[in-house]
Amino acid sequence: MSVEYPNDLVEKVDQALDGFLPSEEIYPQVLYKAMRYSLFAGGKRFRPVLVLSSALTFDADVEAPMPTACAIEYIHTYSLIHDDLPPVDDDDYRRGRPTCHKVFGVDIAIMAGDALFAEAFSLVARLQKAGSSSKILAVIRELAEASGPGGMVGGQVVDMISTDDQVDLETVTFIHTHKTGRLIKAAVRSGAILAGASSNELELVSLYADHLGLAFQITDDILDEVGTLDELGKAPGADKKQHKVTFPLVMGMEEAKKTAEEEIKKAKMTLEDIRRDTGRLERLADFVITRSS
Amino acid sequence: MSVEYPNDLVEKVDQALDGFLPSEEIYPQVLYKAMRYSLFAGGKRFRPVLVLSSALTFDADVEAPMPTACAIEYIHTYSLIHDDLPPVDDDDYRRGRPTCHKVFGVDIAIMAGDALFAEAFSLVARLQKAGSSSKILAVIRELAEASGPGGMVGGQVVDMISTDDQVDLETVTFIHTHKTGRLIKAAVRSGAILAGASSNELELVSLYADHLGLAFQITDDILDEVGTLDELGKAPGADKKQHKVTFPLVMGMEEAKKTAEEEIKKAKMTLEDIRRDTGRLERLADFVITRSS
Numbered sequence: 161m162s163v164e165y166p167n168d169l170v171e172k173v174d175q176a177l178d179g180f181l182p183s184e185e186i187y188p189q190v191l192y193k194a195m196r197y198s199l200f201a202g203g204k205r206f207r208p209v210l211v212l213s214s215a216l217t218f219d220a221d222v223e224a225p226m227p228t229a230c231a232i233e234y235i236h237t238y239s240l241i242h243d244d245l246p247p248v249d250d251d252d253y254r255r256g257r258p259t260c261h262k263v264f265g266v267d268i269a270i271m272a273g274d275a276l277f278a279e280a281f282s283l284v285a286r287l288q289k290a291g292s293s294s295k296i297l298a299v300i301r302e303l304a305e306a307s308g309p310g311g312m313v314g315g316q317v318v319d320m321i322s323t324d325d326q327v328d329l330e331t332v333t334f335i336h337t338h339k340t341g342r343l344i345k346a347a348v349r350s351g352a353i354l355a356g357a358s359s360n361e362l363e364l365v366s367l368y369a370d371h372l373g374l375a376f377q378i379t380d381d382i383l384d385e386v387g388t389l390d391e392l393g394k395a396p397g398a399d400k401k402q403h404k405v406t407f408p409l410v411m412g413m414e415e416a417k418k419t420a421e422e423e424i425k426k427a428k429m430t431l432e433d434i435r436r437d438t439g440r441l442e443r444l445a446d447f448v449i450t451r452s453s
Numbered sequence: 454m455s456v457e458y459p460n461d462l463v464e465k466v467d468q469a470l471d472g473f474l475p476s477e478e479i480y481p482q483v484l485y486k487a488m489r490y491s492l493f494a495g496g497k498r499f500r501p502v503l504v505l506s507s508a509l510t511f512d513a514d515v516e517a518p519m520p521t522a523c524a525i526e527y528i529h530t531y532s533l534i535h536d537d538l539p540p541v542d543d544d545d546y547r548r549g550r551p552t553c554h555k556v557f558g559v560d561i562a563i564m565a566g567d568a569l570f571a572e573a574f575s576l577v578a579r580l581q582k583a584g585s586s587s588k589i590l591a592v593i594r595e596l597a598e599a600s601g602p603g604g605m606v607g608g609q610v611v612d613m614i615s616t617d618d619q620v621d622l623e624t625v626t627f628i629h630t631h632k633t634g635r636l637i638k639a640a641v642r643s644g645a646i647l648a649g650a651s652s653n654e655l656e657l658v659s660l661y662a663d664h665l666g667l668a669f670q671i672t673d674d675i676l677d678e679v680g681t682l683d684e685l686g687k688a689p690g691a692d693k694k695q696h697k698v699t700f701p702l703v704m705g706m707e708e709a710k711k712t713a714e715e716e717i718k719k720a721k722m723t724l725e726d727i728r729r730d731t732g733r734l735e736r737l738a739d740f741v742i743t744r745s746s
Binding site: 182267 | 481541568585587598
């Protein structure tokens with residue numbers, strides 16, 4: 161089974177990113193070049209697509225939540241730049257291209273990550289016009305909490321201090337719900353908040369996002385092990401080589417696949433309780449479980 | 454001449470920081486320990502004191518802008534952690550103590566910086582209650598722009614790529630207005646915004662902050678050269694050793710001192726046009742020009 165991904169949204173996101181991101185002509189050029197290099201490294205823009213799909217589900221216009229959608233991609237990209245650094249994961253390749261620090265140096269890469277993170281909040285605070293000020297504040301809170309010590313950074317740190325000889329399901333779940341899950345949830349919630357979803361609807365899409373995020377990370381772990389160089393844009397088996405804690409490692413490959421399928425089933429069941437056209441969110445769930453990269 | 458620094462405000466800021474910052478008992482503890490270690494390394498809390506002093510000038514309560522005041526200290530601390538890293542300035546000591554990465558490792562230090570930056574926005578978005586939502590959004594915009602590529606990070610990058618054999622006054626001014634000046638300006642502006650200063654008053658305190666920030670950085674450069682180990686908490690002459698671009702280097706020590714004095718004079722002249730009790734801001738200007746550390 162192959163599920164169609166909303167490439168029309170990806171195209172809109174790419175255009176918007178290009179428009180929002182400061183020009184490479186600005187001084188100091190090397191900083192803006194490094195930011196653009198990492199932001200336009202390809203990729204399916206999964207988090208921005210989630211923001212837009214969630215907003216569309218609750219009847220927003222596709223352009224309205226665009227600054228927030230792009231800001232989340234800035235945050236995702238910044239986290240990849242810092243995670244790839246030699247003192248952290250020490251990755252030379254990302255999506256088939258040399259990582260930011262391989263091209264621009266470690267010092268510039270640290271700063272390019274910092275700059276993207278700052279620009280994310282600037283973008284939302286300056287340009288997110290749809291939604292009242294209090295809704296926009298709620299979105300900023302989502303992004304900050306999802307990327308902070310109680311979210312992404314906390315997950316990354318546990319990932320760093322855990323090696324595969326001390327691995328258990330609790331640890332791997334903590335890492336993944338924080339490192340990946342929390343920002344995916346923020347994407348889904350932000351779109352819903354800006355579109356004016358009710359608090360009950362917000363709770364339901366949050367639950368959907370929890371299941372979706374977990375399934376997304378499990379399939380990521382699986383793909384890292386079984387994917388090809390061509391599919392991954394980097395050598396397969398990188399997690400194993402780096403002694404990364406993964407779901408297949410902890411529960412075995414078959415059990416990991418089964419768990420991912422169950423999470424997707426739960427995500428879709430949650431959608432059934434929302435009295436809107438949830439087709440877009442449903443198809444994204446199907447995409448996660450059938451994707452090959 | 455020695456000018457009294459508002460230590461009563463420093464005490465309130467330290468208490469608030471302790472209350473806002475997540476406990477070291479939270480998992481993963483090493484992350485929260487590293488955040489606290491760097492945040493409680495001493496220091497005069499100059500930026501939070503500016504937020505509070507500016508807010509008090511426009512009749513706010515001292516507690517009202519406290520989340521914003523503390524958030525700016527988070528941002529300042531995060532920038533110090535990242536600037537001290539081996540791939541950047543490679544500093545072993547800061548305020549007389551080993552730098553964050555010397556104690557916790559480079560990987561944790563990168564993440565502790567990232568975590569403090571995220572927490573800064575979380576703090577303002579969650580807890581900054583005084584001021585309407587649109588004023589709080591304006592403050593978030595100040596913080597994000599001051600710390601991003603058009604502010605602090607941009608200044609740091611120019612600092613990194615400039616060495617003393619290619620130094621000119623334009624470059625050193627760019628570095629300092631961006632790396633230090635922009636956040637000092639954001640501190641002064643944020644306090645005024647939250648307190649409801651008029652747009653004319655906001656313009657005037659911004660001008661005050663521009664002059665103050667420049668004088669602050671020039672005196673910092675001067676102190677780095679003439680201060681003692683005890684005053685600086687690190688070896689004097691560090692800038693020279695690192696081939697840092699400084700004002701004394703570009704314009705000579707005497708001219709640098711004269712320029713700092715002139716900037717302080719201009720800062721105080723600007724205050725004369727504000728029809729409020731500007732005594733607090735005036736004393737801070739006097740402090741900057743007379744401080745020995």
